[in-house]
Amino acid sequence: MAGAIAAADLAAAREVLATEARALQDLAGTLGRDFVAACDLLQRATGRVVVTGMGKSGHVAAKIAATLASTGTPAQFVHPAEAAHGDLGMITAQDAVLALSNSGETPELHAILVHARRFGIPLAAMVGRAPSTLAGSADVALVLPAVVEACPLGLAPTTSTTAMLALGDALAVVLLGRRGFSSHAFAELHPGGKLGARLVRxxxxxxxxxxxxxxxxxxxxxxxxxxxxxxxxxxxxxxxxxxxxxxxxxxxxxxxxxxxxxxxxxxxxxxxxxxxxxxxxxxxxxxxxxxxxxxxxxxxxxxxxxxxxxxxxxxxxxxxxx
Known part of the structure; x- marks a missing residue:
């Protein structure tokens, strides 16, 4: 009995990874002019890249902001629900916004979208559906291919958030290369822990x-x-x-x-x-x-x-x- 349960568990886990791996392969095949345009938009920002999203997309957005910041692109996460209560002041005309939403209809993003349009702040979107409000509001929309969520109910964001996370990594790495970000600069931003020790001069x-x-x-x-x-x-x-x-x-x-x-x-x-x-x-x-x-x-x-x-x-x- 225990052996059968273990086998079922492993089969389910492997299917999750296979499903998400297929989604990443599909995503790689969709990259084109819009991806390059998004890189251009983020690179032109003289301030910070403000990354935002709600729920699971918000967690992914926070990680993308951290990755950008640690690889030479100044960035910060702004919670969309807090934006309407004063945190819009964190987003300036020198910044660029990267907004994440699988549905493209996240109501909490409304205040940030209006703020960006009002002050002419460049806006890139990472979205799972087009047409949608977010995709239509953005200067550049990175539309994820249709994915099958790894959750057997098809409800919990799994494959979609993995795709967003990977796409954020792709943006960060391309910008790193464009900026000529070196291992020496990386060491200066990572002084702590084992990674920092490996980069000490x-x-x-x-x-x-x-x-x-x-x-x-x-x-x-x-x-x-x-x-x-x-x-x-x-x-x-x-x-x-x-x-x-x-x-x-x-x-x-x-x-x-x-x-x-x-x-x-x-x-x-x-x-x-x-x-x-x-x-x-x-x-x-x-x-x-x-x-x-x-x-x-x-x-x-x-x-x-x-x-x-x-x-x-x-x-x-x-x-x-x-």
Whole structure:
């Protein structure tokens, strides 16, 4: 009995996914001039893209606004029911409106539609039915193809909201590409969590200035050891007269060369030439990968061969970079 129930559950779940997947394929086939025109309309806004919708469409609209904002297109969600009670003030002549409604007849959207027409605010619609009030009011209407809701009753918004969500993602990604939005800009908007940690740059974690352990060629190990101890990075970089990094002496080098004359020797006698380095704009995760591969714990950060910083494995781990 339990096995039969499980099989039925899985069959129902797979049918939901198959139904929604077919809808997305159909949607992709309908994209054309109206989609490009909607991208043009949203890109021209010098203010924000105001995304709005009611009920399930409202939840999708809020997610679309968040995706746009995080990918370089300033956006915000405005609840249509609150708009008539003062929130219309959030929508300015510099903005563009993206309104969502499966039926195209959502009464709560009326105040926003009138406001947009009154002040000449560009309006794009994402709608499941045309002709409809929303489609007719919009400068550009993205009309979803007829879909079969995955709900067996054919009532709960399922396939239709999935299609809206995917279409919103398509708009956001196209606008991202048009704006030349880079991974560096993405990192600036996503400083928190695991995603933010993956996008941290080396320059954000490196030690620099007075914290940088450097000595010139010819320095005695006694003096180099003092610098190494003071800077507490477990190494010292060796630079030539032009300030270029020519080698590195680590704690491991000291252990491997323990001898009565150690402190009197020069750093060149112990240093590892051609030390591994990294650029300041490299991702910190690249630094971790390099250190792990070489079984080392520190990298000097260089520009044109000259050290501008040093990054330690512990700094990366503390920042959540792994």
């Amino acid at each position: 080396v320059r954000q974690l490196m030690h620099e200035g007075a914290d940088l352990p450097l000595v010139p060629v010819g320095t005695r190990m006694a003096d180099a050891l003092l610098v190494m101890t003071e800077k507490r990075l477990g190494c010292v970089g060796v630079v030539d007269e032009d300030g270029r990094l020519v080698g590195i002496v680590t704690d491991g080098d000291l252990r491997r060369n323990m001898a009565p004359d150690l402190l009197g020797r020069s750093v060149e006698a112990l240093m590892t030439s051609r030390a591994r380095t990294i650029a300041p704009d490299a991702l910190a995760v690249e630094a971790v990968r390099t250190m792990n591969a070489a079984a080392i714990t520190v990298l000097f950060v260089v520009v044109d061969g000259r050290p501008v910083g040093a990054i330690h494995l512990h700094d990366c781990l503390k920042a959540g970079v792994a």
